[in-house]
Amino acid sequence: MHLDYDISQMRNASGVPLIKASACEDLYGVIDKIQVENLLKYLNDKLSTIKKDLALYIRQRIAFDIYHDLLLANVAHWLATNKESKLYNKHPILIIEKRNYWICLVLDYLKRKNVQYKIFHTMDFKRNKGILFLYYAIKICIELIRAIAVIPKKKETSGDARIGIPFYVNQNFTEYYDLKNYYLFWFYKSEIAPERILIYIPEREINISDEEINNIKKAKFNIVFCPTRITRKRKCDVPIYRCSLKTSSLLIQYLVQIIKIYKHSENKPMKEQWKILTLLLVQLPYWEDFFQSNNIKVKFRFHDIFGVRDIAAKLSGAVTISYHYSDHSDARIVRDEVSDVFFIWGNKYRKCLSPAHSTTRNFIITGYIFDYTFEKLKDKAQLIRDSFSDKANYLIGIFSENMSGYLGKAQFKFYMKILEFAVQHADLGIVVKPKKENDEMLLRSIKELNSSHPETPAFRVRVG
Numbered sequence: 001m002h003l004d005y006d007i008s009q010m011r012n013a014s015g016v017p018l019i020k021a022s023a024c025e026d027l028y029g030v031i032d033k034i035q036v037e038n039l040l041k042y043l044n045d046k047l048s049t050i051k052k053d054l055a056l057y058i059r060q061r062i063a064f065d066i067y068h069d070l071l072l073a074n075v076a077h078w079l080a081t082n083k084e085s086k087l088y089n090k091h092p093i094l095i096i097e098k099r100n101y102w103i104c105l106v107l108d109y110l111k112r113k114n115v116q117y118k119i120f121h122t123m124d125f126k127r128n129k130g131i132l133f134l135y136y137a138i139k140i141c142i143e144l145i146r147a148i149a150v151i152p153k154k155k156e157t158s159g160d161a162r163i164g165i166p167f168y169v170n171q172n173f174t175e176y177y178d179l180k181n182y183y184l185f186w187f188y189k190s191e192i193a194p195e196r197i198l199i200y201i202p203e204r205e206i207n208i209s210d211e212e213i214n215n216i217k218k219a220k221f222n223i224v225f226c227p228t229r230i231t232r233k234r235k236c237d238v239p240i241y242r243c244s245l246k247t248s249s250l251l252i253q254y255l256v257q258i259i260k261i262y263k264h265s266e267n268k269p270m271k272e273q274w275k276i277l278t279l280l281l282v283q284l285p286y287w288e289d290f291f292q293s294n295n296i297k298v299k300f301r302f303h304d305i306f307g308v309r310d311i312a313a314k315l316s317g318a319v320t321i322s323y324h325y326s327d328h329s330d331a332r333i334v335r336d337e338v339s340d341v342f343f344i345w346g347n348k349y350r351k352c353l354s355p356a357h358s359t360t361r362n363f364i365i366t367g368y369i370f371d372y373t374f375e376k377l378k379d380k381a382q383l384i385r386d387s388f389s390d391k392a393n394y395l396i397g398i399f400s401e402n403m404s405g406y407l408g409k410a411q412f413k414f415y416m417k418i419l420e421f422a423v424q425h426a427d428l429g430i431v432v433k434p435k436k437e438n439d440e441m442l443l444r445s446i447k448e449l450n451s452s453h454p455e456t457p458a459f460r461v462r463v464g
Helices: 018-023 025-031 051-081 103-112 130-148 212-218 246-263 266-279 284-293 308-313 347-352 370-387 405-424 435-452
Strands: 093-098 118-120 163-166 197-201 222-225 299-300 319-323 342-344 364-365 394-399 430-432 458-461
Touching: 018 025, 018 051, 025 051, 025 103, 051 093, 051 103, 051 266, 051 308, 093 103, 103 118, 103 284, 130 246, 130 266, 130 284, 212 222, 212 394, 246 266, 246 284, 284 308, 299 308, 319 458
Parallel strands: 093 118, 163 197, 163 299, 197 222, 299 319, 319 342, 342 364, 394 430, 430 458
Antiparallel strands: none
């Protein structure tokens, strides 16, 4: 039997879209059943200061492991209970993979929903926590050996760098208008000396171009590569950070903590939580040493998922800062925060972080963080307006958030409806600003349909 359903149109009994319910209320409901407090009672004094951050870290990692399975569970329930489904009252069976221990939470959820299921097992060594722990342990030992054996000819990082900025692809470090600068939007008028900015490359997979390196150096920012893997692939003109010998004492400290917590792990859930915490603790020595050695007092993060570097920064005494994404309008466990400071567009966006889970308490209302571009881009906006024919008395602007994945089909239908509306109203013009290249290609293909309706002023696609 062939089933063709748009998952974005599926709703639960309360009328909430399944995609949203699975990521919000349902996932919170499942995750809240996890008790991590018993495990965290055995933290030392240092880690106890961030106990709530660690509790969120454990819950969030579990949420990442089970979110898609929970969505599958809700889809299976919809297919079995919704009258629009061809499988209504036919008791379909969900085949689900047991990737980890926490799938038991989803199986309990399926039982409560009266959804039948069968499980199958696979072995994925890349996700095996024992192998990952061994890898991280070997990696940090190699870093320590290099720190002992290699005496740098000169200091490779600047001790004056006070603000740490992680580099990710195409972050436009020196362009403030035509290409929005997500990490340094605050720098332009901050009066902070560029020498106090340290840009570090935290992942091996991130390719930084020669042009970007030159731009960073021309701006007088510091730059360093942090090898988080055993292999050290990097640009030859970007220095590598070598950890200090203090990393060894930190490693011993955390290994002792790992052993102590394991001894007090009384049951299977506690042991599985211990595994998650262990993978975090074994990575902390390197990053804690990094933030302390570089005297980083502020860590700014662009992306919306916190991790080991945020925890290490807080332990080293740095203030962590992040900000509200434009497409976030509700609280979700996978986006809850540990930042000390969180920039939000307006007061109502406080609800984007759950007060019961997030540890962030300092919100700063910034408005739209790129509003400094408005005045400079006003002339370009007028050129777009003038490019329409005189028939266009009204313009509709659409700022696309690139609804790919589950919502791709719904987004296509939305654009088609907009085009049909424009065809029916000869005095209407439409400007669409797609977010990503695949979105732009979709829009251009739809725009071609407009050529058969010359009486319509225009369907413009603008990239920004």
